[in-house]
Amino acid sequence: MLNHPGRIAAIDVHYPQGDSFFLQEGYDRIHYYPPPFYGMYIPPWLWYDGNQHGGFDYAQWESMIVNRMNQPAPVTIHLDGEYSPWSNSGTIYATFINDSTATINGRVIIVITEDSLFYPAPNGTMWHCNVPRDYIPDDSGITVSIPSGDSVTISMPFSTHPNWNKFHCKIKTWIQNDIMQADSTKEIWQGAMVNLLEIGIKEEQTSDMKDIQILPNPCISTHPIQFNLPYVQDYQITIFDCAGGIVNKFSINAARMVWNLKDANGNQIPSGVYYYCVVSKRFKKSGKIVVLE
Incomplete structure (x- = not known):
């Protein structure tokens, strides 16, 4: 499968019933x-x-x-x-x-x-x-x-x-x-x-979240993006890559955050699809960020 990425839709059936992944x-x-x-x-x-x-x-x-x-x-x-x-x-x-x-x-x-x-x-x-x-x-x-x-x-x-x-x-x-x-x-x-x-x-939001904005999105890899949030309060914002790895995470107490599109080590991230998760005491919200060349 490594020689043919994206071309083989495989199913690895585990049996007998004692197998941990038996279905x-x-x-x-x-x-x-x-x-x-x-x-x-x-x-x-x-x-x-x-x-x-x-x-x-x-x-x-x-x-x-x-x-x-x-x-x-x-x-x-x-x-x-x-x-x-x-x-x-x-x-x-x-x-x-x-x-x-x-x-x-x-x-x-x-x-x-x-x-x-x-x-x-x-x-x-x-x-x-x-x-x-x-x-x-x-x-x-x-x-x-x-x-x-x-x-x-x-x-x-x-x-x-x-x-x-x-x-x-x-x-x-x-x-x-x-x-x-x-x-x-x-x-x-x-x-x-x-x-x-x-x-x-399918983005999850409550009435508290109706004013959230992430701009621009899609964005250019060399330009920062801005999270506009509805209230000044504590937020945990985590950015993930497509493999599920944490690219960067932030703890803020503000209604706005600017991300320079760099990972936790200060390296500019490559183009691709990323996922964000915003969490506060009042709500959770997730979605995509598309980064272009």
């Missing part, structure tokens, strides 16, 4: 296919785009995946939505466009995964990524029928657990043929993924 829905998804190894399900095993013949030899996996990626897909997927980190809830909008000349009848699966989880597994692996946390609405998914040249948008509410690291969570989806082929393949026509905090952040 029944993920286990059930494996049983969506017949046992691939002499009538047994064994880990590790690769299913790629619904093809269960990936086997257990890690050395062969990449070539199989690359060959599959080079094949044209009949579907285009767009992901959007909104999410509130404070209420741990949101809505995902997944649009599937049929680029083929025939009607596509299939099943859409949506799942939230989390990366960078520590667990000393029996095989010696300590850190785990692509761990399924929840299927939306469940592991059965949603059946769709999309005429040629047409599209369908699925809107699904979801929630996240307070203990999940939201900066390490992704929403992944795929559309799959429900009809099993003679070789036990249930082909996945296309998949997509988005970082949880890259969908529209």
Whole structure:
């Protein structure tokens, strides 16, 4: 996956039930296919785009995946939505466009995964990524029928657990043929993924927060931005990067703060998307800051 960033939407199912990250829905998804190894399900095993013949030899996996990626897909997927980190809830909008000349009848699966989880597994692996946390609405998914040249948008509410690291969570989806082929393949026509905090952040605010402003936003990396707050009181303002790391944090007692777009070590931050969190005794507010070159 490191050799193909952003191109592989992986799900790392953990079983048996004694595993720290066992999820029944993920286990059930494996049983969506017949046992691939002499009538047994064994880990590790690769299913790629619904093809269960990936086997257990890690050395062969990449070539199989690359060959599959080079094949044209009949579907285009767009992901959007909104999410509130404070209420741990949101809505995902997944649009599937049929680029083929025939009607596509299939099943859409949506799942939230989390990366960078520590667990000393029996095989010696300590850190785990692509761990399924929840299927939306469940592991059965949603059946769709999309005429040629047409599209369908699925809107699904979801929630996240307070203990999940939201900066390490992704929403992944795929559309799959429900009809099993003679070789036990249930082909996945296309998949997509988005970082949880890259969908529209639903800003939380009370009536006290109606006058807050962060200007300019988007901003230029060489120019400071200003936080205009409604009251003179104690605030904690924390800036995060896309990986969840703290870029800088401030404690102020004022109705205004200027940030020079430097990190805690005094270095100018690069362009990109950052996240702020403003906390006082009266409210919490979060949102995005877009820094341009």
